[in-house]
Amino acid sequence: MSTMSNIKDKIFTVFMLVLFLLIVWGMFLCVLYLMSVFVLPLSIPSHEPLLLSIYRIGVALMILIAWVVVWHRLAIFWFYKVLRRNKVYEGPKGSDSSS
Amino acid sequence: MNNAMSITLLPLLTSFILSAILSYTLIPFVKNLAKKANLFGFDVHKNWRPLVPKIGGLSVFIGVTASVLLTSFLFNIVDNKVLAFVLSTKLAASIGLWEDFRELNPILKPVLLALAGLPIILMGAYHPYPNLPFVGKVMLTIFYPILVPIAFTIVTNAVNGMDVLNGSMTFTSIVATSTIFIITFVKGNVLPAYLCITLLGSLTVFAYYNKYPAKLFPGNVGSLYVGASLISIAIIGSVEIALLIALLPQITNEFHIIYSMKGFRSAKNLSERPIFIENDLLSANPSKKAPLTLVRMLTSRCSLSENATVKMLVTISIVSAILALITEFFFLK
Numbered sequence: 001m002s003t004m005s006n007i008k009d010k011i012f013t014v015f016m017l018v019l020f021l022l023i024v025w026g027m028f029l030c031v032l033y034l035m036s037v038f039v040l041p042l043s044i045p046s047h048e049p050l051l052l053s054i055y056r057i058g059v060a061l062m063i064l065i066a067w068v069v070v071w072h073r074l075a076i077f078w079f080y081k082v083l084r085r086n087k088v089y090e091g092p093k094g095s096d097s098s099s
Numbered sequence: 100m101n102n103a104m105s106i107t108l109l110p111l112l113t114s115f116i117l118s119a120i121l122s123y124t125l126i127p128f129v130k131n132l133a134k135k136a137n138l139f140g141f142d143v144h145k146n147w148r149p150l151v152p153k154i155g156g157l158s159v160f161i162g163v164t165a166s167v168l169l170t171s172f173l174f175n176i177v178d179n180k181v182l183a184f185v186l187s188t189k190l191a192a193s194i195g196l197w198e199d200f201r202e203l204n205p206i207l208k209p210v211l212l213a214l215a216g217l218p219i220i221l222m223g224a225y226h227p228y229p230n231l232p233f234v235g236k237v238m239l240t241i242f243y244p245i246l247v248p249i250a251f252t253i254v255t256n257a258v259n260g261m262d263v264l265n266g267s268m269t270f271t272s273i274v275a276t277s278t279i280f281i282i283t284f285v286k287g288n289v290l291p292a293y294l295c296i297t298l299l300g301s302l303t304v305f306a307y308y309n310k311y312p313a314k315l316f317p318g319n320v321g322s323l324y325v326g327a328s329l330i331s332i333a334i335i336g337s338v339e340i341a342l343l344i345a346l347l348p349q350i351t352n353e354f355h356i357i358y359s360m361k362g363f364r365s366a367k368n369l370s371e372r373p374i375f376i377e378n379d380l381l382s383a384n385p386s387k388k389a390p391l392t393l394v395r396m397l398t399s400r401c402s403l404s405e406n407a408t409v410k411m412l413v414t415i416s417i418v419s420a421i422l423a424l425i426t427e428f429f430f431l432k
Contacts, residue, residue, distance in 0.1 A: 028344070039242075076391065
């Protein structure tokens with residue numbers, strides 16, 4: 001019974017991590033697209049006003065920072081709310097480890 | 100598929116076999132060297148905490164480099180890109196070896212790893228026209244050389260950060276290398292395919308010694324070398340986006356460690372460890388102060404053996420590899 005539950009937990013964990021990876025992949029593609037929309041025109045020689053160029057860089061930086069924060073928040077949410085089962089862990093008993 | 104057929108299989112096969120034989124031959128030498136230099140690491144995930152030689156990656160580095168130099172001359176495919184690959188990866192391996200002897204400052208290390216990308220830039224072994232999803236090829240003549248050192252730091256650190264369990268770095272890197280090999284082979288991109296297969300030859304042999312229970316650790320020399328090889332091949336072959344997606348588990352792992360620790364810090368300075376060990380089983384530390392790692396996420400629901408955790412890491416890497424293939428073949432113009 002315990003082995004069966006362990007297998008179910010393993011499958012659940014892998015499935016949920018794959019789902020997390022799919023979201024991260026989707027976010028990565030979206031950010032890449034948005035960044036290219038905002039930043040790429042800067043690499044093409046044009047007579048664009050300086051303010052517009054600064055605006056492009058600012059928006060690109062904001063997208064990048066937002067992505068980093070959302071990515072980490074999502075991982076925290078996934079770990080504590082999706083993956084972990086409450087009251088299953090009763091604290092350290094053995095030696096700790098560096099992972 | 101016509102392009103793939105046009106690739107001469109002989110250099111690929113020769114390079115694979117040669118790097119595998121060279122690495123296999125070098126393993127006893129590397130073990131002796133580790134003994135003489137007293138370079139051992141405790142296998143902390145086992146109750147009996149065995150001491151394992153920790154510069155096994157030296158066999159991968161020498162095996163691949165010697166094989167690349169020999170076969171590229173033999174089959175007349177030597178050019179500045181091959182030399183840039185050899186130089187960049189040699190620099191990364193040297194930084195790794197240095198860290199195996201003496202721990203590097205956690206801020207200096209990424210800076211040095213960024214410098215390892217310089218031969219690629221200085222020798223012009225890159226195409227500043229990356230192929231972006233939905234957008235197509237874009238001209239980044241000014242930005243691209245700036246992005247190369249950043250990519251070097253990200254990828255080498257990410258691969259290095261995955262070297263936490265027996266075989267975890269080796270097997271996940273085999274998956275990523277195979278993905279890049281498939282892409283470049285199908286596209287008829289001979290040089291990166293040839294570099295990939297050479298790396299695969301050495302990694303396959305090394306995996307036998309690094310699998311659970313490990314007889315040899317890759318060390319920083321091994322993991323930084325493999326990371327540098329992967330990013331060099333991706334830049335030379337213009338498959339940067341595919342590599343970043345294939346390495347999503349490694350990059351995710353490293354990113355959350357850095358974010359949780361609020362910057363580059365030594366793992367020895369951690370106030371809370373990410374996982375605990377009890378009866379050879381790994382379980383996640385529930386404390387909010389512990390850094391978020393992929394192994395911690397995997398062991399969050401139930402305690403796992405080291406071997407089972409590595410198998411799950413490899414499964415996730417395979418999914419990432421499939422996503423990389425989907426992106427490369429369906430989302431790139």
